[in-house]
Amino acid sequence: MKSIIEKExxxxxxxxxxxxxxxxxxxxxxxxxxxxxxxNNFIEYTRENIITKVEVIEKILHRKYMxxxxxxxxxxxxxxNLIENSPNKTKVIFEIxxxxxxxxxxxxxxxxxxxxxINYFKDLAKKLNVFNIDTEKINNVQFKDESK
Numbered sequence: 280m281k282s283i284i285e286k287e288x289x290x291x292x293x294x295x296x297x298x299x300x301x302x303x304x305x306x307x308x309x310x311x312x313x314x315x316x317x318x319n320n321f322i323e324y325t326r327e328n329i330i331t332k333v334e335v336i337e338k339i340l341h342r343k344y345m346x347x348x349x350x351x352x353x354x355x356x357x358x359x360n361l362i363e364n365s366p367n368k369t370k371v372i373f374e375i376x377x378x379x380x381x382x383x384x385x386x387x388x389x390x391x392x393x394x395x396x397i398n399y400f401k402d403l404a405k406k407l408n409v410f411n412i413d414t415e416k417i418n419n420v421q422f423k424d425e426s427k
Contacts, residue, residue, distance in 0.1 A: 280385075281376040282392045286400045288371060290407055292363040295371060296341045298406055299359055302333075306406040309398065352384050353377035373399065 288295060298304050302313065302321045312324040319335040329350050336356075337345040345358045355377030362370040373396050379385035 280378070280388055280392060281374065282389070282396060283372065283374040284393070284396045284400070285370055285372045287364065288369050288404070288407060289367055289409065290369060291367055292341045292361040292369040294407070295361055295369050295403070296344075298403065299361075299371075300338060300344050302335070304406075307399065307402050308405075309395075348377070351380070353379055353388070371400070371403070 298306060302315055305313070307323075309325045309327065310323045311326055314322045314324075316322065321333050323331045323333060325331070329352065331348055331350040334347045335344070336347055337343060341361060343358065343360050345356065347356050348354070355375065357376075358372075358374045360372040360374075362372065364370055375392055375396060377388075377392065379388050
């Protein structure tokens, strides 16, 4: 299942990058702990008892952050692209492409993926001190279920 959403933030891409690409950055509200293994590998523990292994596979400074992810529910990857539209306006494009580990876990996965992406944007906005994020302005650009 693939979901791509985007949101424009009123900040520059360097400030966004410093939050997104810092594996030690604690801005995601559902993550209670992060264990750093090395520069490109870490493990996130969520409030829902989901343990996600993350392997960063590509970083293009101030532009792209890509990682493989795996937990007890899904396996796949995510990509975050930053496009600076002006000095203080940056579009964040957040793509997740995962496969459920079994047919039963697939139920409700679309809703969970999109909810997680929206919460990521809300947490990012809070970290940037933008407290009134308009979820209507978060665009679900694409959703595909290619596992049929």
